[in-house]
Amino acid sequence: MKVAVGNDHRGLAVKQRVIGLLAELGHEIHDLGATGPAGVDYPDYAIPVGEEVGTGKADRGILICATGHGMCIAANKVPGVRASNCRDEVDAELSRRHNDSNVICIAADLLGEEQIERMIRSWLATDFEGGRHTRRTEKVVAYEKARMKPPCD
Incomplete structure (x- = not known):
């Protein structure tokens, strides 16, 4: 699976661990995140990751x-993105099974290393359940298509 990863300055250390986990699991990684500790703006990273996912490149x-929170808000502005801000592995699993989330947002300052790893493993391993949830996600997609203009080239 191709996974785009983004972070601001507060998420740098966690990103490095996440990239190690993704590599260990055999995923293709596209690192679009900040590379140093200098303060940066989260939309500058959330939107490019969202575009990678929303266009199918990731x-x-x-x-x-x-x-x-900031990353989640910004990413959800990108057509095709269903970003979820998750706090544990059950939350992450349900965001996939019920909502078909394609972007997970992680709180670097609020979650421990082991919790983040369990959450990512769960999220990556879980498929969308479909069924009654398909009807709901299709309503969101229909609204998005009716209201949002496609990005300009």
Whole structure:
């Protein structure tokens, strides 16, 4: 699976561990995140990761900032993105099974290393359940298509 990864300055250390985990699991990684500790703006990383996922260049995306909130808000502005800010592996699993999330947002300042690893493993291993959830996700996609203009080249 191709996974786009992005982070701001607060998520740098966590990103490095996440990339190690993704490599260990055999995923193709596209690192679009900040590379140093200087303060940066989360939309500058969330939007490119969202575009990779929304256009199908990446299968999934992982975004990391202090709380996960800013990244999640920014990524969800990109057509085709269903980003979820998750706090544990059950939350991550349900975001995939019920909501078909394709981007997970991680709170670097609030979650421990082991918790983050369990969450990512769960999220990557879980498929969309479909069934009654398909009807719901299709409503979101229909709204998005009706209201959002495609990006300009």
